[in-house]
Amino acid sequence: MGTWQIRKEEILHKVIDEGLRKGYRFIDTAQVYGNEAAIGRILGYLLPQHNLKREDIWITSKLAPANAGAAAARKSIEDSLKHLQVDYIDLLLIHWPGSSLKSENPKNKILREESWKIMGEMMKEGKLKSIGVSNFEISHLEELKKVSNVVPAVEYHPHFHQDDLVKYCNDNNIHFQAYSSLGSPTYREKLSKEPVIIKLAEKYGVSVPVILLGFAYCQGISILPRTTNPEHVVCNYEVTKRSISENDISLMLALKVEHKTCWDPRLVV
Numbered sequence: 327m328g329t330w331q332i333r334k335e336e337i338l339h340k341v342i343d344e345g346l347r348k349g350y351r352f353i354d355t356a357q358v359y360g361n362e363a364a365i366g367r368i369l370g371y372l373l374p375q376h377n378l379k380r381e382d383i384w385i386t387s388k389l390a391p392a393n394a395g396a397a398a399a400r401k402s403i404e405d406s407l408k409h410l411q412v413d414y415i416d417l418l419l420i421h422w423p424g425s426s427l428k429s430e431n432p433k434n435k436i437l438r439e440e441s442w443k444i445m446g447e448m449m450k451e452g453k454l455k456s457i458g459v460s461n462f463e464i465s466h467l468e469e470l471k472k473v474s475n476v477v478p479a480v481e482y483h484p485h486f487h488q489d490d491l492v493k494y495c496n497d498n499n500i501h502f503q504a505y506s507s508l509g510s511p512t513y514r515e516k517l518s519k520e521p522v523i524i525k526l527a528e529k530y531g532v533s534v535p536v537i538l539l540g541f542a543y544c545q546g547i548s549i550l551p552r553t554t555n556p557e558h559v560v561c562n563y564e565v566t567k568r569s570i571s572e573n574d575i576s577l578m579l580a581l582k583v584e585h586k587t588c589w590d591p592r593l594v595v
């Protein structure tokens with residue numbers, strides 16, 4: 327369950343409540359989303375209501391670019407733990423290969439290495455169960471090649487999929503996770519009007535969002551759809567019960583137009 331841009335506690339409460347009821351067990355947040363504290367309060371209330379324990383759910387959060395570097399990373403992760411009201415975070419990702427410095431500044435590399443080292447230490451301390459990266463390119467991943475357990479999360483939908491990055495992750499035993507599978511609010515309409523997608527939704531007798539989510543999910547790529555609408559929470563869960571043929575996945579792969587809706591890490595040195 328994605329939570330970017332959902333700050334209103336009442337809405338978060340509604341969708342997380344419906345999600346837990348339906349079977350969602352993974353919540354994605356980030357320091358920059360400004361909703362970790364609300365999610366902490368909501369889970370504190372809702373988990374017992376749904377007869378669930380902390381260990382029944384998976385929380386991913388992300389280190390903000392502004393908190394890159396040894397001291398800021400540690401302090402901000404300690405703050406995330408407090409806000410989320412947890413003893414540990416299941417997965418902490420470096421949100422972005424850059425920092426608050428300009429993309430071309432070579433100090434970005436030093437700062438992300440410092441962050442990575444601190445995250446490794448906090449993993450040994452038991453405060454982070456696993457660590458990973460998000461929005462990294464192959465060049466950034468190559469720097470971390472000797473370190474295992476790297477989990478990139480990148481934009482992935484029929485109009486934007488980095489097949490070389492997916493292959494690199496598969497070859498290096500790195501779990502790959504997709505975000506903005508529905509095209510985010512800014513590109514959702516355009517993606518949903520793609521004739522091939524509409525035809526596939528008709529063919530499988532499901533909604534267009536289920537096909538868009540299935541594009542990643544049916545290739546073994548995990549997903550995190552975001553919605554403010556409890557009915558959409560239920561609709562999107564349908565993807566877990568469907569499969570899409572390899573042939574139809576190929577039809578969607580062929581739609582690639584290199585349209586990225588979110589931030590683009592290719593310029594970060």
Ligand SMILES: NC(=O)c1ccc[n+]([C@@H]2O[C@H](COP(=O)([O-])OP(=O)(O)OC[C@H]3O[C@@H](n4cnc5c(N)ncnc54)[C@H](OP(=O)(O)O)[C@@H]3O)[C@@H](O)[C@H]2O)c1
Binds near residue numbers: 507557
């Ligand atoms: N690591 C990163 O840098 C990064 C970057 C981007 C995103 N993410 C994560 O990935 C999550 C998902 O990506 P995203 O937020 O860009 O957007 P998304 O999940 O691709 O799309 C969200 C949009 O789809 C609509 N929607 C959802 N289900 C629907 C349904 N069944 N029918 C119709 N409309 C539906 C939502 O509107 P309604 O509210 O009306 O349903 C919302 O406008 C984020 O929330 C965040 O947690 C991570």
